Amino acid sequence: VGKSHKIDDEFLEELEEILITTDVGVKGMTNILEHFQEIAEMEEIQDHRELLDLLKEIFHVILDDKPVPIKLNDGELTVIMLVGVNGTGKTTTIGKLAKKYRDQGKSVMLAAGDTFRAAAIEQLTVWANRVGCDIIKYESGGDAAAVVFDAVTAAKARKKDILLIDTAGRLHTKVNLMEELKKVRRVIKKVIPDAPHETLLALDATTGQNAVNQAAVFHKEIDLTGLILTKLDGTAKGGIVVAIKEELKLPVKMIGVGEKVQDLHVFDPSEFIEALLS
């Protein structure tokens, strides 16, 4: 952030540029600028270094200080469902999560809940083989809810620690596809009322403000528990998660930083904020 030493128009414009170019979005920017001006006037902040620290602080307040991990049930099956619009990295992320939990000595099962897209089941099967875990899958074109019902039943019967459910990509604007997702959630609850224990939205870091619409609709329809921000190894900053946290209170739990099985990390707000402002 540049050379101005007080909150003048030049400084506000620089702030606007940072917030927009990192995809925090117009609404996120407006909220942050309001917080900013209130606090800065109260504390009579005049030094530009202090202004930058204040911005960091506001981000910390919005994103929380410490990572929010994926909640695992102790000694009981944890059901984790991945959802999101097309191409955001759901299937790949499930492969990475499976590896992470296998490395922790947990038994993992996958559910091939994308029964629609060409070779979706084959794609998930490659990951199951790579990681060394069971996969419940049927013929392509079948009923997604049926596969998921059987997978939850099987995971419970075989005393698995973790069940990872892949779902087909779908635009949040497609009412019938959102209804299908709600049906999948209902059948999960038929087997385990408390499940899914985590419903994670895979969000592509290159996405602009449409990410807020995605999160809002998915959250309204099927109750999200968090986000996984993928493709952060690119040049996009993924700032929209700040707006999503502010508006919907949904935290980012994990980040995807590549296409390999190990490219999944716990979301660290401090590192993320540093990268946003770098």
Place this chain on the structure above:
Amino acid sequence: SLSDKLQGIFEKLRGKGRLNEKNIQEALKAIKMSLLEADVNYKVVKDFMKATKEKALGQDVLKSLTPAQQLIKIVYDELARIMGESASELILNVNPPSVVMLVGLQGSGKTTHAAKLAKMLKKLGKKPLLVAGDIYRPAAVKQIQVLGEQIGVDVFSMGTKLSVPDIVKGAMAFAKDNEIDVVLVDTAGRLHIDDTLMVELEDVKKVCTPDEIMLVVDAMTGQEAVTVAKEFDDRLDITGLILTKLDGDARGGAALSIKYVTGKPIKFIGVGEKLNAIEVFHPDRIAQRILG
């Protein structure tokens, strides 16, 4: 909508006597925010607003009886001018086979749109060939084979052990021997900053001398659209773009940013997952969507 917003702004000003340069600022700010909300690139919006302001003052919008309408028209005309005058055609070679390469970031819709183009070309009486150029993504070859089967188009594959340029070389030989009209080369998704994989695309280009290199871009892409498009364009000299997933509610500002910065035309849009969900791009329609 933006035009409602501007109407409201100018009506409020009407009571306050003569319109002047200062109170047109509120209207200009509303336009700027609308473009930023549409994910148009920040720098592009700055340039655009500078040109818009000059036009607005020059045309003396302030003296107009309908300043909101006049301002909207200035903005809309400028948007449409940037997007290009009319839909661009697919470049097909006089001497077959024509070659179309599809490139872009991970998950943008390349494989799906290779198949959509193949289906479209088949309907036009051409003999297309799909090339399985993604040797990395799990079951990528299977994916394009399944799509090829669905539309009755041959898929050329040499598995995942040979290099992509070698596979494409094989595809070109096959195409010539089998009287193929159009070769559609699907490639793996990649980051514009991955030099090794960008070099792979440059090598593929050398091997098949494409008539079209289409950058496939997701309509929901945010600010980074310009950086990505510029890098692919600088390295490959793309000939056009396919903007995908426009069946959602993304405003699609990336389209304006990319056209403004690269000058390359958007030729097609993807409007669904089914293989018939592809349309020729119409610049005026996206201008309306971006403005909001």
